[in-house]
Amino acid sequence: MAPPKKGKGRSGGEGPPILAILLFGFVALSGGALGYYYLSAERPLELDRTSLCPVDGPRAVTAVLVDATDDLPDASKRQVTAIVTDAAASLAPHEMLDIRVIDASGSRSVFTRCNPGDGAGLSEWTANPTLARRRWEEGFRKPTEQAIAASMASARAKTSPIMKGIQDTALERFTSSQSNMASRRLIIISDMLENDPDYSHYSGDLSFQRYRRSAAFRKYSTDLNDAEVTIRVVQRLSRKPADDLALIQFWRDWISDNKGRFQEATRLQGAG
Template sequence: MARRSSRSRSRRRGGETGKHVVGIGIIAVCLVAAVVVGIAMTRIEPRPTLDKTSLCPTDGPRSATVILLDASDVLPDVTRRELMTYLFDAATAVSEHGLLEIRLLDPNSPSGMSVFSKCNPGDGSGLDEFTGNPRLAKKRWDEGFRKPLEAALNGSMAQPSESQSSPILSTIQSISVDRFTGSRAASMPKTLIVVSDLIEHGPGYSQYSGDLSFDRYRKSEHYKRVRTDLNGAEVSFRYIQRVTRRPINSATHIQFWTDWVKDSNGQLVSARKLQGAG
């Protein structure tokens, strides 16, 4: 009887020891998991506080994209449709928390007419279900960014107006001062997209007369007044082809703007003609 009792106590002690080992193992796994999760959480960049109106971070946007749209003349239907697709794609490609601004060329406003200025708040596609709220983010993107953007693009080309001047260069100068200048802007991506026939025309300098060389422009008083520092911004042109009384050589014209970007401390990304002419 004593031997059996001793063996029973031994089995009980062995079973209890096994339970302790399993328990310690579970606790160890939990501790490791907690440490891993804690490290992961510390590496997740906290989401910035957004301004309710502009949807930009309260400490400023992370990038700046400005679209200058010359809608002074009626566009052919094919040009308009191609342009709308391009602009919407370019606008929605703006990085999360980056500023998108759309300005219309307006001879009565040196800086152009701003018709849209908001940051992309993010559509929630990169948010985790547990640490974020992707549905709420998608709703905010739709209601606060996408829909106002579509309305601004449609409205921009709905009512073209005749103008006796085309101050493209001075408007870009104002855009650069407003959006591409300063210590914060120096370290963030900057993009300028110009949609226009690109025919600069005003009392000090006009591309409707004289040659289109950059050298002629550089010798003018107009050059001194509107010379611009783009501070390294990337520049894209979408060239609207116009039927004018005096035909303009588009290749020479685009070369002028290529030289202008270089002289203005910018980086030319692309210069492409839109389909159609009007």
């Protein structure tokens, strides 16, 4: 009887090699980690190409209303430049700056743009901070400087419809019901002497009661939607001096009556 044949042992090529298993595991773990990082990384908001604001609306609004119905004194112009520049610099990414002028017809915007962010804090791996910085420089900072100069160009007029200018601003910027609107701010740069056919601070007393009896009370009623209002008062030499305390009290009452929050009123330097 022939001796039994020995069984063949397993060759090294049969079965999954240990090296392949380890390599597969490493690739799977690496891919999972990268996928998690990608999915958890904050996505850049989609921005409107013209305004640079998020397509679902700005996160906050700062409106600067410059009364151009009379010339600004030179010293006041320099101070206004600093005020508006500071307002622009204080904006967080995706907050809007609206620079407006008051003329005979009310107010109009000369610059409306959101701060797109200057790239600070962006990752070199998941974003492009260099591109973001260039977009901020060319699309926001430089146009802001140009708009500040344009807002102080005189549009001399016989009337000074400050209330109409504020109403225009509120209708365009403060009536949004967006839940993502964190805050609304209004900075008014004017002598604050309303001069309109329906009501004028140049005739009669400065009491809010007299205003309530005028046609302007209903005509210019608006909703500031809890906006914070700051006044920078332009000083005039060519007009009859007004009772500053009574004038500011009038505007405190007017702002409160129109659902705004008065913050402060301070005089600008210079007079003209």
